[in-house]
Amino acid sequence: MSKYAVVLAAGQGTRMKSKLYKVLHPVMGKPMVQHVVDQLKKLELKEIITIVGFGADKVQDQLGNDSRFVIQEEQLGTGHAVMQAEAILEDKDGTTIVVCGDTPLLTKETLQALLDHHQKEGAKATILTAKAQDPTGYGRVIRDEANDVERIVEHKDASSDELTVDEINTGTYCFDNRLLFESLKNVSNDNAQGEYYLPDVIHILRNxxxxxxxxxxxxxDETIGVNDRVALSEAERMMKKRINQAHMRNGVTIIDPDHTYIEPDVTIEQDVTIYPGCVLSNGTTIKADSIIGPHTEISNCNVGMETVIRQSVVKDSYIGNRVQIGPFAHVRPDSNIGDEVKIGNFVEIKKASLETNSKVSHLSYIGDAEVGKRVNVGCGTITVNYDGKNKHLTKIEDDAFIGCNSNLIAPVTIGKGAYVAAGSTINEDVPNDALSIARARQINKEDYAKRMKK
Structure with missing residues (x-):
């Protein structure tokens, strides 16, 4: 039987008090509505339709080809929102699951279990419910003697007995698709808000x-909807805990999970150790036996085996095996760090490649550069890559030695095995195996300091 999904993502979210459209607020680095759609994509659905309103273009840009879109011009309630999908779904047989775009913690396992239960029970509508420790404000699910749903009672309309019920309506449903759209035609907006409510379909079908x-x-916790910044922070906390626990169960050591931030699309292999204060994001992959942190930010990087990165920032780059980075290094985008390279304290690497066994140990800037194997770059070395208009390339070939406080004015090539004397400013190519000295001759003036003091 065909299955469809409708994602409700048209509300403005005024309680967020933000210029950003509500469902685009990120939880662990990913917009809420993307979390929802990503979980739905893991189900065997024929189609996902997202109902958009405020910020429609930005939601469409975010989800792209993951969904079809229908615009709800006026926000007149959840029932009215689902009605907007009528032209696409009305005549189709099958099951439609309706999910809110502000429920980022829902998992594919729970959504699949809901669909399976719906089919097994032969139900025409199935409500995803939850037991709430404090159900205040939630609609209560009232069951009959057969344990089927008799009705949903909103908190304000509940009797004293009904208020003791702790099973609440989460706002996620499965429906027989044809009956859903037939029933929506009979939903009234005769209420204080003048809106069409999706739960009214339950009453219509029950009758x-x-x-x-x-x-x-x-x-x-999995079912919470995010309506304000407080709920957003709670969702962030719960998602972080879920992600970190999954990594730990897969063999990753996280020293302090409460102070470690790992986004959902990060891959970490066994026996990696992560120290407190780390932020791992944007599709980063970390291979086995590496040590990360403390206080390290890694974004969109491949990090090899047995690599150590401490108190550093690394972005959009490839890091090889058995590399040492930090403390206090900055590897900027488009860098390629080969195996067994050392990048030390207060070193900045930008759009540069460093091949096996090369070292930039401290206080240097290597930008727009190709550094070969077994190169030693001394303290305070700068690749002078920018002339005020264009960036230029520096090449340092295998086994070269760059003395401290050298300026390599690009475009320039330092040949294989060449030496650059400390304090040199190099603006011409250095041949293989040559020693290049480019500094003023030292002059000592005897007793000059003594005379100055007089």
Whole structure:
């Protein structure tokens, strides 16, 4: 049987008090609506339709080809939002799952279990429910003697007995697709808000003697909707905990999970150790036996085996095996760091490649450069790559030795095995195996300092 999804993502989210459209607020680096759609994509769905309103173009830019889009011109309630998908889904047989775009913690496992339960029970509508420790403000799910759903009662309308019920409606549903759109035609907006509410479909189907079921989520936390910054921070905390625990169960040592930030698309192999204060993001991969941190930021990088990166920032780069980086180094985008390279304290690397066994140990800038194997770059060395208009390339070939406080004015090539004397400013190519000295001759004036003091 065909399955479809409708994602409700049209609300403005005024309680967020933000210029950013609500469902685009990130949780662990990824917009909430992207979390939802990513989980739906893991199900065997024929189509995902996202209902957009405020900020429609930005939501469409974010989701791209992951979804079809329908615009809800006026936000007149959840029922009205689902109605907007009528032209696409109305005549289709199958099951439609309706999910809110501000529920980033929902997992594919729970959504699949909801679909399976719906099919197994032969229900025409199934509500995803949860047990809430404090159900204040939530609609209560009232079951009959057969344990089917009798009705949903909003908190303000509940009796004293109904208020003791701790099973709440999460706002996620499965419906028989044809009955969903038939019922939506009969939903009224005769209420204080003048809106069309999706839960009214449950009452309509119940009155038609259709089977209404409920499936309880394993945890309440997974079902929370994010409506303000407080809830956003809670979602962030719970997602962080979920991600870190998954890595630890897969063999990663995280010394202080409460102070380690790992985005959901990061891959970490076994026996990696991560110290406190680290931020790992944007598709980073870290190979086995590496040590990261403390206080290290790595974004969109491939990090090899047995590499150590301490108190450093590394972005958009490839880092080889058994590399030592830091403390306090900065590897900027488009850098390629080969195996067994050392990048020491207060070194900045930008759009440069360093091949095996080369060292830039401290206080140097290597930008727009190709550095060969077994090169030693002395303290305070600068590749002078920018002339005020264009960037130029510096090449340092295998086994070269660059003395401290050297300026290599690009474009320039330092040949294989060449030496550059400390304090030199090099603006011409250095041949292989040559010694290049480019500094003023030292002059000592005897007793000059003594005379100055007089």
């Amino acid at each position: 038609q003697k259709q089977k209404i079921s409920a499936f309880q989520s394993p945890t309440f």
